[in-house]
């Protein structure tokens with residue numbers, strides 16, 4: 001079992017994740033060509049301006065107005081992406097099978113980053129249950145996405161600390177990571193892929209076409 | 216997902232009530248799928264698939280904020296209650312649902328695009344509300360008063376059923392009025408090859424003719440070569456753009472631009488109206504595939520900015536006391552004229568008290584995007600939902616609110632009445648005419 005989930009299944013997950021992502025983006029771009037106005041409203045300069053103002057924390061008025069959310073959101077996403085990529089445990093596996101490796105973050109730090117991701121998920125869950133607007137637009141799929149996001153980190157945390165049933169938890173952890181990768185292109189987690197494009201479009205429309213700004 | 220609980224007072228709208236009775240589910244399904252497949256494409260799909268349901272956009276919307284944060288007015292809720300259901304059910308919805316869609320998209324959203332600025336993904340909810348309007352318009356589910364203006368556009372090419380002779384009469388009358396101030400002022404009709412074609416919106420000759428007299432004086436004092444058309448094509452307003460009847464919208468915009476081309480002018484200057492600028496500069500040319508207008512369009516705010524900044528018009532006596540302004544979304548957030556508006560306000564007012572939030576972050580007056588044109592049945596909720604902007608006006612302590620947009624003007628008047636603010640509502644040109652210097656040689660000779 002362990003051999004399967006940590007071997008072929010990893011390959012499958014990455015192929016689906018990368019292939020699916022490319023397919024989704026290709027699909028979007030080729031569809032966008034049909035809308036003759038879309039690209040003509042766009043400009044690289046204004047797309048980048050919009051991205052700069054929305055990927056740097058507190059670089060727009062709205063983020064300044066809601067500091068707690070902004071901090072949670074950035075901490076969550078930064079840890080979410082950096083932890084798995086720079087975790088020593090992952091890099092060791094990579095080194096063993098492919099002989100490549102890169103900078104790793106100390107385990108102690110990675111541990112805290114994992115906790116931040118889990119805490120972020122709890123924060124999002126809390127909002128979903130309590131904020132009336134968010135609650136009203138929530139259904140099962142939103143909880144499922146949160147679970148898909150949180151599970152690799154929760155199980156990773158348990159496995160690292162060897163809290164119980166190490167072998168089983170490890171298998172669940174690997175599976176959960178694979179599910180998350182596969183889910184990204186095909187669920188609303190694809191916001192990771194589309195973020196750049198939706199921002200670029202709105203930034204261009206506001207900046208290039210309408211001579212205003214979107215931050 | 217559970218349906219949103221939306222509590223509204225019942226509203227009688229004769230056209231919508233009638234349409235609800237006769238619409239069939241086959242018609243509805245066909246139109247929804249047609250519009251979604253042929254007119255929206257990936258843009259809508261990507262928006263819907265990217266929205267993470269975080270609700271951050273709610274903070275942007277004056278409807279939500281003015282109604283004690285009632286969830287049913289939040290931008291994302293408006294999408295949930297319309298587009299999400301249409302997509303999920305693949306168009307299999309009933310007439311009552313379409314009626315509610317029209318209520319949401321036509322009467323409870325100003326397509327002001329503020330929420331787009333507050334969504335971390337830049338998801339343009341106003342665009343989605345226009346898609347809903349498009350579907351409703353194709354099904355003739357449009358508020359009665361709004362549809363009447365669209366019918367007027369279609370039949371007469373102006374918004375207010377103004378007849379050709381009434382139009383010319385009004386211009387000649389206002390030329391005489393202007394000559395009371397500046398005897399040599401002229402309102403030149405049909406002057407081919409003039410530098411500027413000046414165009415206005417339908418309600419100007421109908422209800423606010425003095426504005427035409429004002430511009431006649433301003434043009435004379437500034438020494439400009441201008442003209443107005445005597446034919447249809449003089450009306451730059453476009454309610455069809457908002458109802459969702461884009462075929463009529465395109466006819467109106469095309470005629471407006473072709474009239475300017477026929478007169479061989481260098482540019483079109485338009486009166487103080489926000490949506491007219493949007494139609495002429497953006498939505499019209501986009502739908503027509505021109506992308507940008509064939510002849511440049513200058514909004515009154517940019518026009519006055521140039522006149523004042525260049526010294527063509529000098530200010531003799533600034534307006535006294537605190538004066539504030541409504542930032543019309545369609546020329547500020549969505550056209551970037553905010554700093555020019557601030558400049559001209561400071562130029563003519565001793566004490567210009569700015570709003571908070573201001574410029575592109577300012578709230579909509581809640582009249583725009585057609586909601587005021589939905590008429591009396593929908594007025595109560597509209598004024599009630601402008602509460603947040605009424606508080607902002609009150610805070611300034613101004614005696615006058617300047618509104619460089621016709622919709623804003625009427626909307627802000629309703630706010631002033633509804634919340635008993637006791638403030639005057641004026642167009643910028645009304646302030647300018649009082650503040651500007653009329654050179655000695657242009658003044659009437661003393662008898």
Ligand code: HEM
Pocket residue numbers: 073074077080124125128142145146149180184189191192193195267268269335336
């Ligand atoms: C670099 C790529 C990404 C960007 C730019 C991005 C951006 C965003 C933004 C703007 C939000 C809206 C709310 C907020 O600001 O927190 C959000 C929420 C969220 N994102 Fe991402 N994201 C990215 C990648 C990911 C990935 C890879 C995952 C998980 C697999 C993920 C999971 C989530 C979750 C769970 C939420 C919260 C949903 C909720 O409110 O329940 N994101 N993301």
Ligand code: SF4
Pocket residue numbers: 275276277278289290293323324325326327328329330331340341344579
């Ligand atoms: S476009 Fe304006 S009125 Fe409509 S939902 Fe967004 S903020 Fe509200």
Ligand code: SF4
Pocket residue numbers: 265266267268269270271272273291333334335336337338340
């Ligand atoms: S802010 Fe954007 S992503 Fe969040 S609910 Fe609103 S539209 Fe969706």
Ligand code: SF4
Pocket residue numbers: 325327489490541542543544545546578579580581582583584620622623626
């Ligand atoms: S009426 Fe005025 S404030 Fe309101 S949407 Fe138009 S331009 Fe905006």
